[in-house]
Amino acid sequence: MTEVVRVDAARPNHEDISRAAECLRRGGLVAFPTETVYGLGVHALDRAAVRRLFQAKGRPANDPLIVHVSSFAQVAPLVVALPEQAALLAARFWPGPLTLVMRRAPSVPLEVTAGLETVAVRVPAHPVARALLLAAALPVAAPSANLFSRPSPTRAAHVLDDLDGRIDMVVDGGPTQGGVESTVLDLTVDPPAVLRPGAISVEMLRTVIPAVRLGVVRATADGRAAIASPGLLSKHYAPRAPITIYQGEPAAVRPALLAAAREAVAAGLRVGVLATTEDMPMLSQVPVVIAELGSEYDVEAIAARLYAALRELDAAQVDLILARDVSQDAGLWRAVRDRLHRAAARVTAID
């Protein structure tokens, strides 16, 4: 049985948090909201519990977890040495959606790091996550609280859709704000490299460490983008129906997408469209299932809605999903594009 505990996102009830913290201390699996997505927390130093977490998620053992702590002071015991860069970045961006990869201290189980000699650490900003970490007084390893390869959960209901009966508790603090997972920055290489783009953009990181670079992005045979990093498998964040992304000038892409939708509908398929607010008038011309992301001029709104929209289209049991790539090569857009392209089966360039 999975117990659901509803809390006020801004000021969670002390007793509820204490119970969730106690569950973590006893080796339980507790999902909780962070400012990005819901995490599935476990006592990071309890090897048996960490193995149960991998089982519950169906996650491959070669995909390392992020360790969450309540403050920068809690990082030192997890790493062999604290890089100067970590202190500078923490002072600027923690608590917040930035994960730092550093050299692992022997006390961090290899189950957490997937056998790596490095460990990923972050201090989340969400009041519920902060309260829970303080009450548990433990390092908490927490991947996103979804089944492996499903879109990350941005609401407690998403967590239950995937993991009801497989975990002990869900602390429901309502929808999360950020929507895409934290930026992962590798500090064990010189210069530091972004392994996963997120809300803390490379431009923001460069205001502290000018040399920061984007990790090596390679295109896979089928056109998807993939960053070379352990566990960053290209088949990630995906809904059940295959997504086709259309790239190019809006004036060319819109009619191409509309034609593809009409053709699929005529063939008897149920078509889902990941749409921006600006696409809505055009889509009224064809019977498709629409998941509206928000205005293409509002990247925060689109990031916050992306995973929920993918899950809505899954729930509507569409056969295929069409999307227009409205992303730009800067800031939070990079994270949105990264997630959309990872989820996609096909990218079609229209010219």
Ligand code: TXA
């Ligand atoms: O926003 C987030 O980061 C959310 C919330 C819950 O904190 N967590 C999250 O965890 O997205 P997860 O497990 O879904 O993604 C962790 C990412 C993976 O891509 C993994 O490869 C990378 O972090 N990672 C973890 N440890 C690493 C390490 N030692 N070296 C390189 N990458 C690592």
Ligand code: MG
């Ligand atoms: Mg994940």
